[in-house]
Amino acid sequence: MDLPLFQGVSREKLSELIEKxxxxxxxxxxxxxxxxxxxxxxxxxxxxxxxxxxxxSLKSLRVTIKETLSAPxxxxxxxxxxxxxxxxxxxxxxxxxxxxxxxxxxxxxxxxSDKVFLFNVLNILSRKAQHGTMNLLSITSGxxxxxxxxxxxxxxxxxxxxxxxxxxxxxxxxxxSAQRTSFITAMNKLHDEGIIQFTPTEILVSDRRRLLDILxxxx
Amino acid sequence: MDLPLFQGVSREKLSELIEKxxxxxxxxxxxxxxxxxxxxxxxxxxxxxxxxxxxxSLKSLRVTIKETLSAPxxxxxxxxxxxxxxxxxxxxxxxxxxxxxxxxxxxxxxxxSDKVFLFNVLNILSRKAQHGTMNLLSITSGxxxxxxxxxxxxxxxxxxxxxxxxxxxxxxxxxxSAQRTSFITAMNKLHDEGIIQFTPTEILVSDRRRLLDILxxxx
Numbered sequence: 001m002d003l004p005l006f007q008g009v010s011r012e013k014l015s016e017l018i019e020k021x022x023x024x025x026x027x028x029x030x031x032x033x034x035x036x037x038x039x040x041x042x043x044x045x046x047x048x049x050x051x052x053x054x055x056x057s058l059k060s061l062r063v064t065i066k067e068t069l070s071a072p073x074x075x076x077x078x079x080x081x082x083x084x085x086x087x088x089x090x091x092x093x094x095x096x097x098x099x100x101x102x103x104x105x106x107x108x109x110x111x112x113s114d115k116v117f118l119f120n121v122l123n124i125l126s127r128k129a130q131h132g133t134m135n136l137l138s139i140t141s142g143x144x145x146x147x148x149x150x151x152x153x154x155x156x157x158x159x160x161x162x163x164x165x166x167x168x169x170x171x172x173x174x175x176x177s178a179q180r181t182s183f184i185t186a187m188n189k190l191h192d193e194g195i196i197q198f199t200p201t202e203i204l205v206s207d208r209r210r211l212l213d214i215l216x217x218x219x
Numbered sequence: 220m221d222l223p224l225f226q227g228v229s230r231e232k233l234s235e236l237i238e239k240x241x242x243x244x245x246x247x248x249x250x251x252x253x254x255x256x257x258x259x260x261x262x263x264x265x266x267x268x269x270x271x272x273x274x275x276s277l278k279s280l281r282v283t284i285k286e287t288l289s290a291p292x293x294x295x296x297x298x299x300x301x302x303x304x305x306x307x308x309x310x311x312x313x314x315x316x317x318x319x320x321x322x323x324x325x326x327x328x329x330x331x332s333d334k335v336f337l338f339n340v341l342n343i344l345s346r347k348a349q350h351g352t353m354n355l356l357s358i359t360s361g362x363x364x365x366x367x368x369x370x371x372x373x374x375x376x377x378x379x380x381x382x383x384x385x386x387x388x389x390x391x392x393x394x395x396s397a398q399r400t401s402f403i404t405a406m407n408k409l410h411d412e413g414i415i416q417f418t419p420t421e422i423l424v425s426d427r428r429r430l431l432d433i434l435x436x437x438x
Contacts, residue, residue, distance in 0.1 A: 060358075081346075123301055126300040137374075
């Protein structure tokens with residue numbers, strides 16, 4: 001079990017846990033919905049085999065961010081508690097995808113059962129919470145590239161791949177507070193630097209880590 | 220104890236905890252440093268009486284955000300674990316200020332001792348982690364007012380008061396990606412709406428909740 005939640009946990013402890021806790025293993029076929037945007041998080045969900053695509057859309061602007069989550073990964077661990085316990089994204093299987101899900105009550109029992117689990121979850125949630133602050137404090141120029149990097153880094157997971165943005169140019173320009181011509185210039189520059197590829201309706205991020213360099217930050 | 224961590228915990232449980240755990244109660248006088256920016260978080264710290272001022276500065280831009288934290292409040296609970304366990308802000312007593320601090324190890328023991336504590340901390344950290352996503356997804360126009368609201372909401376606590384931004388106009392304009400004239404126009408409009416007061420070097424936020432209205436979001 002390479003899942004972040006289980007890091008540093010002994011095999012014995014894990015076997016003991018698996019015996020005591022109802023773990024639900026689910027199989028999804030290509031294109032099948034794992035979770036819909038707005039669904040209440042009733043379970044913590046882990047991708048344990050294969051891949052899934054998460055799609056996040058802005059509320060009022062036609063800008064959508066897609067990312068691929070590859071096993072081992074956890075799906076939105078910060079949406080199980082807090083103010084809004086519904087997923088802000090949809091998650092769909094990409095090819096065959098295996099998911100482990102545990103009810104919220106059982107999840108609390110696990111976290112309560114051993115300090116290593118507790119410590120892992122405190123790390124995972126704190127990282128997510130620090131994220132925005134660190135990226136925001138690192139802004140130096142307020143350039144379109146920095147703003148795009150900030151938005152993508154804030155809305156995608158740090159192990160995500162195949163990040164694409166589907167957009168109406170008018171709306172993405174609003175989100176980035178950019179004029180059309182400066183937007184195109186900035187996209188061309190990012191393209192020439194090998195950071196993105198783009199068409200008038202889609203941006204493909206070649207390497208998410210390069211976006212961290214733009215902000216001179218780390219995750 | 221009205222601290223968020225202790226919500227829903229019975230008096231008996233709390234008395235039992237106070238007997239078992241070394242709670243350090245510290246008194247600070249006006250202007251005394253409680254924590255410096257960059258300090259490693261060795262303890263979880265709560266303001267239990269009086270007030271303190273937190274000051275957050277951008278790394279490369281001359282823009283500084285000040286906020287007042289009033290008892291009962293927790294100081295940066297998301298910086299105790301995760302990637303970067305140092306405070307990104309300094310905290311200074313404003314008048315007499317009482318602080319309760321608990322070592323990281325004792326804090327983990329407390330969270331481990333009862334599911335109510337665990338549930339409270341999961342809520343606190345998840346809220347902090349959801350924060351940025353929710354605010355970002357709510358952007359509709361990318362206006363200067365929305366960007367200012369986003370930055371202030373992201374870098375201050377939801378119960379903070381007396382929020383002020385000290386700035387060099389050039390640098391705040393960079394952070395907001397705004398031209399000087401549009402910046403002044405936006406500030407005048409926010410002033411006329413009663414949301415801020417401002418001088419060429421300082422912005423005073425009259426009511427943080429009004430900033431949530433600008434983003435049509437909640438916390």
